[in-house]
Amino acid sequence: xxxxxxxxxxxxxxxxxxxxxxxxxxxxxxxxxxxxxxxxxxxxxxxxxxxxxxxxxxxxxxxxxxxxxxxxxxxxxxxxxxxxxxxxxxxxxxxxxxxxxxxxxxxxxxxxxxxxxxxxxxxxxxxxxxxxxxxxxxxxxxxxxxxxxxxxxxxxxxxxxxxxxxxxxxxxxxxxxxxxxxxxxxxxxxxxxxxxxxxxxxxxxxxxxxxxxxxxxxxxxxxxxxxxxxxxxxxxxxxxxxxxxxxxxxxxxxxxxxxxxxxxxxxxxxxxxxxxxxxxxxxxxxxxxxxxxxxxxxxxxxxxxxxxxxxxxxxxxxxxxxxxxxxxxxxxxxxxxxxxxxxxxxxx
Numbered sequence: 001x002x003x004x005x006x007x008x009x010x011x012x013x014x015x016x017x018x019x020x021x022x023x024x025x026x027x028x029x030x031x032x033x034x035x036x037x038x039x040x041x042x043x044x045x046x047x048x049x050x051x052x053x054x055x056x057x058x059x060x061x062x063x064x065x066x067x068x069x070x071x072x073x074x075x076x077x078x079x080x081x082x083x084x085x086x087x088x089x090x091x092x093x094x095x096x097x098x099x100x101x102x103x104x105x106x107x108x109x110x111x112x113x114x115x116x117x118x119x120x121x122x123x124x125x126x127x128x129x130x131x132x133x134x135x136x137x138x139x140x141x142x143x144x145x146x147x148x149x150x151x152x153x154x155x156x157x158x159x160x161x162x163x164x165x166x167x168x169x170x171x172x173x174x175x176x177x178x179x180x181x182x183x184x185x186x187x188x189x190x191x192x193x194x195x196x197x198x199x200x201x202x203x204x205x206x207x208x209x210x211x212x213x214x215x216x217x218x219x220x221x222x223x224x225x226x227x228x229x230x231x232x233x234x235x236x237x238x239x240x241x242x243x244x245x246x247x248x249x250x251x252x253x254x255x256x257x258x259x260x261x262x263x264x265x266x267x268x269x270x271x272x273x274x275x276x277x278x279x280x281x282x283x284x285x286x287x288x289x290x291x292x293x294x295x296x297x298x299x300x301x302x303x304x305x306x307x308x309x310x311x312x313x314x315x316x317x318x319x320x321x322x323x324x325x326x327x328x329x330x331x332x333x334x335x336x337x338x339x340x341x342x343x344x345x346x347x348x
Contacts, residue, residue, distance in 0.1 A: 009033060009042065009079055014344065015127035016324050018070045023058050024325045025070060025126065034123070034131035036082030041090060043098070043132050046146035047318070048125030049073030049341045050327045051154055051179065056270050057120065058328065064121070071126035071342075072100040072119025073154035075146040078137075085134055095140040097153040097304070098125070098132055099297060114293055125150075126324055128344045138300045141308035147341040148307055151183075151314040154294070155339055156303030158268065159183040161295035164191060164302070166266045167234040179339040180268060181238045185211045186312040196232065198222045198247070203337065207315070222247060229255030233263060240269025242276065253285045267291040314339060320346040 015031035036042045048071040057064060075097050078090060100118045118124050118132065140149040159180045164187065181197070181204075188195045189212035197208035197216040205216035217225060226247065235248035245267075252263040263286055282289065306312040315338025319327050327340045 009129065013128040014321060015069045015123075016071070016321060017067060018057060018064070019067050020065050021060065024328065025058070027322060027324075031069070031127065033129045036080055036085075036131050038083040039085065039135075040082040040131055040133055041078045041085055041137070042080035042082075043074075043076040043096070043130045044079045045071075045074060045076045045125045045128060045130055045344050046095070047075045047150040047341045047343055048321075049150045049154060049179075049339055050324065050331060052331055053120070053154075053270055055328055055331050056272075059272075061272050062115065064115075066121060068121060069123040069125070069127045069130075070119055071124035072098075072117065073150050073341075074098040074100075074118070074125035074130065075140065075150035075153065076125075076130065079129070090134050090137065095144060095146060095149055096137040097140055097149050097300065098130075099136045099138060099300060100124075100154065100294070126321060126342060126344075128321075138297060138304070140304055144304070144308055147316050147318050147343070148314055149304065150341050151316055151339050152300060152303040152307055155180050155183055156307065156312075156314070157295035157299045158292060160187055160299045160303045160306075162236050162266050162268050162292045163187040163193075165295070165299070166290050166292050167236055167264060168262075179336065181236075182207055182211060182315055182338055183312060184236055184238070185213050187306070189213075190306065190311050193234075198244075201334065207337065211313075219243070226250045229257075231255050231258060231260055233260040234266065235264075236266040236268060238268050240267055240271040240275065241273050244269070245275040249282065249285075249287060252287045253281075259286075263287045265289045316341055318343050318346070322347070 011033055012030045013033050014029050016025040016027055019026055051073055054070055078092050098118055115121055163184050185195055185208050195213045197213040199205050200219050208216040231254055232251050235251050237244050237248045248265045252260050252265055265287055318341050321342045321344045324342050330336050
């Protein structure tokens with residue numbers, strides 16, 4: 001059986017390409033629309049989130065020499081079936097999000113699956129159409145907006161894994177209340193944690209308080225609190241620079257009288273910085289240092305469920321695909337509140 005489509009699909013499309021050495025994406029208007037193969041479908045991209053990971057890729061940090069469509073936070077609808085796809089199981093008119101990486105897979109040439117995944121090595125969602133394996137699809141709840149569903153495909157999954165699985169939803173202090181951090185505050189609050197937040201931006205601190213943090217500190221305020229003996233059980237670092245990493249460790253050392261229970265530092269932020277670690281300091285403090293990159297299908301389903309019930313409220317705004325480089329620049333300048341999503345069907 002060959003692939004079959006039920007809607008008119010063009011042969012070319014508009015797409016935003018990563019090209020090695022370019023600091024901005026290249027908007028191409030005649031990029032080929034792929035044909036789905038065995039076990040694959042063609043997805044019409046309805047929304048694709050813009051992530052700090054995208055700015056990291058454009059910085060050249062990963063030395064990626066491939067050219068491909070960026071965008072790994074995706075929601076869309078099936079418009080064409082490849083050979084062997086169960087059409088009772090994979091339905092048109094159903095909104096799906098995409099699991100960008102399956103951690104059971106191995107990447108090309110022995111690289112990690114995350115570096116050979118949808119939007120990071122393989123063509124992603126900054127385009128009108130995308131070819132994807134059916135086992136990468138996760139159905140979104142009925143009535144959910146595509147731009148909200150798209151957030152679940154990375155920020156929602158990663159923040160959920162950091163809070164629920166890695167941190168254990170204990171009393172914690174998320175550092176940086178951005179695209180992932182603002183979700184983490186809500187997850188932690190929902191799971192019963194006492195939540196503190198830290199961010200250098202006043203508007204981000206205000207957002208953290210609105211979303212459930214009992215206190216939100218500036219860098220100076222948190223530094224002074226640590227000197228006074230303030231301590232928490234768990235830290236989640238969404239920034240991961242030298243300053244935030246050291247503050248996270250300092251918050252977990254105890255104050256000579258009280259010591260955190262199962263002190264855990266969760267590292268989420270993507271950075272080029274070398275983070276200084278004193279093994280004696282960590283070992284004698286009993287700090288457990290762990291990291292998270294993404295999450296599982298179950299995490300995706302949990303994130304979607306919490307979004308659908310309104311328990312976790314993503315802060316999201318939208319732009320056209322043609323303006324994706326403007327969004328990239330806003331992320332570089334830390335001007336984005338919550339998460340920004342591009343809509344490929346929007347012309348300008």
